[in-house]
Amino acid sequence: MSRTDHAGPFIGRSMPRIHDPRLLVGHGRFVDDIDDSGALHAVVLRSPVPHGHIVAVDCAAALACGRALLVLGPDDLELLTDELPTAWRIPGQRARTVAVAARTVRYVGQPVGLVVASSRAEAEGLAELVRIDIEPLPAVLGLDAALAEGAPLLYPEDGTNVVGEIHFGDAPQELERVMASAAHVVERELTIQRVCHSPMEPRGLLAEWIPATRRLTVWSSTQSPHVVRQELATALRLRVDQVRVVAPDIGGSFGGKVTTYADEVMVCLAAVSLGRRVKWIEDRTENLTASYQGRGQRARARLALDGSGRFLALSAHITGDLGAFPIQAGTGPFQVTGLALEGPYRFERAGATVTAVHTNTVPTGAYRGYGMQEAAWIRERLIEEAARETGRDPLELRLLNLIQAEELPYTTRTGLGYDSGDYPAALRRAAALAEERARPSGDSVRRGVAVTPSVEITGFAPSALLEMFQIDWSGWESVRVRVSQDGTVTVFAGVIAIGQGIETTLAQIVADRLGVPIDWVAVELGDTDTAPYSDLTSQASRSLTLAGAALMQAADRMRERMFELAAYHLKAPREEVVLEGAEFRWPAGRTSLAWQEVTSRGWKGWGRSEPGRIRLEETADFDPPAITFSYSAHGAAVSVDLETGEIAVEDYWTVNDSGVLVNPLIAEGQIIGGVAQGLGIALTEEVVHDPVTGHSLTTGFTEYILPASADVPPVTVEHRSTPSAVIPGGFKGLGEGGVIPGPATVANAVAAAVPDIAECLTATPLSPARVWDALSATEAGRA
């Protein structure tokens, strides 16, 4: 171990990520990169119809040729697996579990079985020989079909395709009363399409069952190794201590890898059944058509204003397309849309009803922005339309109604408790940046800018809050800091790395607090054998916020123990010991001792103050006392081609406050990455199903269009910093803020560019076809 010039402080420093070099030289270790010598390969059998009863799965031909090692069908799965648990339900929801064995299929692509062979190509060929005999049932595709009178039912025993319903905030009759007396009410139906997370690395796992130890080890591209471990144990009827889940490098997730899928259980079951290693890597078509999806909702929403433009009431009925069945937290995003509807504004009254609906399509659930992007879309489109209809300046209308800095802390009508910040300051700054960026329109190209503010729920969530709502998760995080004999420092945390740079930011925190060079620090994540327990891990803009808070506490305790040990060995009063350059010194006594010498003696038990506290390890659990809220204002400058309907985002800027930033470079990367995903929702991404066959029409990246480099303009990120009052270290999250206001901001900029079509901007993506249709009906388009 050598001395380095990487001296602290590290918190607040923009530094390159410590783990980048291995990714850059090709030493990433994603699931498919792990040595799979001797592994068998699985291919998933999937439903070809959107709805039907499985009459038989005929494996005879596949087995007869002697090359299939195993074929699993519904009979085997029913016999050998239990259902997967759910965590977050909606009142009225009957299903509390997700079946692994499907007798009735309810979407095209639903896994019904598995073929295992010696190679993937072999297994794919054998899968062609398996005959799945299905008696088709009428299917419902889309919310209208599902809610129509006499619609076919996914679950006839329910008597309806409605899964459940919940109301947040002021009662409907109270909202109606205010609406009736308002000077102006704007009402719209606003839609957000279904989208795919599209991580560049699809799902995949390598499962190994060792008969001698009766232990299952699963290397899985998952965002939630501990949850997957619990779920696999349940589904496979194993004890939790028989299952180890390791999340190696994860090639993006964005909410799509937060729970165990039925096909993943099947792969693990195959490993257990065969006593062999079994591997399955999802292909891109499976990822786009059969992995759980995000968004997919429609809202009928109203905003009421008084004569001076003050917001009297905001009301929405949100209808969410849950797909074939409720997954772990399927309705969660819809519910958050209702909860987060108000955003950074004051409303005298506000409330939302959320209805979740079954359709014969892929189940939906978590996707970066988790209901908050949908809420911003509803709210900010309504506000923009209200400004237009009442002849007010949109910025002035927003500033008039924003919660002022001195009003914080502030409780919304739905009960969210905003903690700290200055929302108007962020919006004013974004508006100032907009002025510098406005560009003139041409004959066939119109230009416009817009700025919109938003708030972001981060550090989700206090365990007591989850208990209150009976959401079956814990909200706390835990970290363990070990200082080894040679002085190196290892951080074990329950959060995991999904590309967001948490290894580096945790290393920065511990190096900063302990006063050691950062290259003495290792961060170990993702292995349930060594990682502290975590339910929500790196979801919900919480990994740095909560693991960082726990680490601040653990590291500070460790620092104090190191000083106590150093004082003992230096025979110095504790308060006179200083640590400089990884050396403890007692200036008055002119003695010193290297950090490594203190750690070495510490592990021998020399100088310990308590017989029951010797190992140089400190663990801290942190359960947040409250949610902490980040906020931002985004601005977009767009051009609209009147001849083609094509929208280009020419410039984009954000003013963001996520409290104390550990690494502004990484923070900026998170925000910009979110912005790009927001632009995808705004302009290009959309899952499309054939309304007759139920098959997805967006099966590859030529149909499901992700933003490319040319679609993402330069993005300016400005930071403000209001430390969180409830999180040690003052951190707030920022994993999702980038995506939240984007689609609304782009649509509002389009509205500014071509006011004639503003009223039509009610659904994303704002594809050229959709915009061209709107333009065709207007003067601007005909000109």
Place this chain on the structure above:
Amino acid sequence: MTRAVSLVVNGRPYTAETEDRTPLCDVLRHRLRLTGTHVGCEQGVCGACTVLVDGEPVRSCLMLAVQADGCRIETVEGLATEGALAPMQQALMAEHGLQCGFCTPGVLMSLAYAERARLTAEETVSEVLAGHLCRCTGYVGIRRAIERHWKTEEAAG
């Protein structure tokens, strides 16, 4: 049907017995254990699997290994020399041009091609980076890295 395929990968000769239907990426990854090249879509769109074949960028998911018989292949594993990151790799790191890192190897190979072909930074962004999908970074960090690297190279003459 299988046959022997000879490749020179990053300067080292390899012979692998492979089925005719096996794509080049699978031979590189699973036979030669050079797993730095990633496979993102198997449809030739995302660009993650890009390698250089006789100096030209190729989607290794769309080329059969037998088509590359006798060719010189360059992959991400060949960029760093003696443990030191190549300048383009350093630029990506400095500008936070990667997050999950899955698409990065393919991006790097295309950039290596652009550099040798003496494309300008603008051409590299508009013509070369355009062939890659990245879901994490929003491309801004990658573009900054390209600008930084090209500027440094210009200064160095």
